[in-house]
Amino acid sequence: IEMSHAAIESLEAIIVDLPTIRPHKLAMHTMQNQTLVILRLRCADGVEGIGEATTIGGLSYGNESPDSIKVNLDRHFAPLLIGQDASNINACMQRIDRVVKGNTFARSAVETALLDAQGKRFGLPVSEILGGRVRDSLEVAWTLASGDTRKDIAEGEQMLEARRHRIFKLKIGAGEVNKDLAHVIAIKQALGERASVRVDVNQAWDEAVALRACRILGENGIDLIEQPISRHNRGGQVRLNQSSPAPIMADESIECVEDAFNLARDGAAPVFALKIAKNGGPRAVLRTASIAEAAGIGLYGGTMLEGSVGTLASAHAFITLNKLAWDTELFGPLLLTEDIVTEPPLYRDFHLHVPRLPGIGLTLDEERLARFRRS
Template sequence: MTGPLLIERIEARILDIPTIRPHKLSFGAISRQSPVIVQLWLANGATGFGEAATIGGPSWNEESPESIQHAIEAYLAPALIGQDGRRIEAALARMDAWCKGNAFAKSAVEMALIDAVARTLGVPAWQLLGGKRHESLPLAWTLASGHIERDIEEAHLRLEQKRHRIFKMKIGARRPADDVAHVSEIARSLQGKATLTVDVNQAWDGNTARRFLPQMIDAGVTLIEQPVAKWNVEALKTLTATLGDRASIMADETVCTPQDAMRLAREQASHVFSLKVAKHGGLLRTRAVAAVAEAADIGWYGGTMLETSLGSAASAHVFATLGAQHHGCELFGPQLLVDDIVTERMAIADFELQLPDGPGFGVEIDLAQLERFDRRRAGLQATHIDLGQATAKA
């Protein structure tokens, strides 16, 4: 490839895809996902796809599908049209200059650009991201139906299928004592068969976490994600120091930028970082956060925003380039959706997600599926999280 590889066109669309069951979190429940799918064309005719998914519209952070689409169409696409697509870091800097923040929107555009350039070269995306260090990653499943019997049945089915033996439970919407009872019963059912993690999604204050997390650890929980508000680094630090010999504390919403990662490392406020391509602002910036983790002897976990197979494959490519100090990944989003937008999903074998090695992200987009779920075609309104179901938590 010689000479500039100009970016010719960028388009974004919102999809609305139902989930196979309600997915309950501390702040509500979702019954459909609304990812923003970006398509980018290079002047040589190559095209690439990217994705930014939120959970419950703007309920997880400040960006929504509608704001992501607007940022791309109004600011990010005009910033990049006519620029050399080979200069990916320069493209990120240009997007930063034209539009502050909007990490999710920028991640989708960068993802599409990397996919297009990798396809031009005929190489898998991991080859542009430092080279893979893993062929596959242990794959977690989230138990978030809100019902003990259903969660236990779901977990045992996944074990029998050899798809998952790491399970995360979403908690924080109910009374803490009820959450402890819920987690403990499921932990007893899975004892000796699987690893159990809990995600509080910022729902507790420091005192509540200090009181109830030891009970969950006694029940068998080994990894605890974001038990307190993202700003509450002091509480994270205390929990990391006091519970560290019994379980690991994982930061999620608290660690978005490399600067966030540096602060947590300096404060020794986390044992693990949950990495998510969208919140970090792209694949290259995910590697930057991971580099801080590796330098500070902090582990990493491959998180999800419940993307389709497109975003999940992109995440898998960058996670495959990271170090050995990891706790697996949870790129199960495609399994939670009633259908997908690719012709073939990534394979799962012996409890691990297999890295696709084709050109780009190794998955092929089904254009008919894009049309099928396109919000403009379906005439659906914006996705809203059902806050009323928060009391059922998962």
């Protein structure tokens, strides 16, 4: 194959530590800050694509940590990609497929950077490179996870008042189950019909606990129950799906596109959380969306609490979809007190507005990046 004018010259993976507005309490980890991995992919035609691979709480959420993502990008992905034609995204990603197992977070950063570069090269938003957007904005849920019921209710009221969010996800599973249920019911009663209230258990319950708890949540007006039990208990997920009065959403159960197929085949969940990081990028997540659509499974635009880059990369993919029945949770940048881009994403009237600029539509702020990058 002849040398392209857009040959990939270098990949640089940068770990960035950013402060959060408050602690964010999940079943397996309490975040005191957030760590992003930003990827800069430079091409011979002068175009730079940017991508992001971000997870939650080191290794407490998934199989990749910020540190392992950086090492794997530097040592394993970069040598495969340097010299390749950046404008042929299919060829680049298939070259990775042949050699790399798993590592969907790192893969997602690469696929995002290639899409961003392609968009800048042709003057098109990533959504148009993906075939075209069918909307310009996405409704965004907020997660109430301060760990305190009264604070969460006050935060929810503020968000409603500011017209920023009217869908709330509560993170439970760390505490005693009856206390968690009381916490959820108190918040639902306070917010009432003004809000959609959902929970994310992050796999913390066993099947017996979940059987009872899902019934109580459903009877108390909770709209959606995310990943109540372990991703490994497939039989339990299928049984729970048959007994729960409130719909179940698969999150951790999907670590790759093939997981999505197997969950759909088994009838394990009527709703899928779509996350670019867990499928291998904005194109890869659309393959999971296609599987869900074919199986009659509802879609939700999920997040790994990425910063602006990963959030808008996700949004460009999600705005190409026919239907997102459960909306999205693309609020990552709003959990951070600092950003590393010149123009942060725009949130208004319950929605994230997706720019019609080339690529993902963001420019790195070099001064801020230098300040927050890990040395």
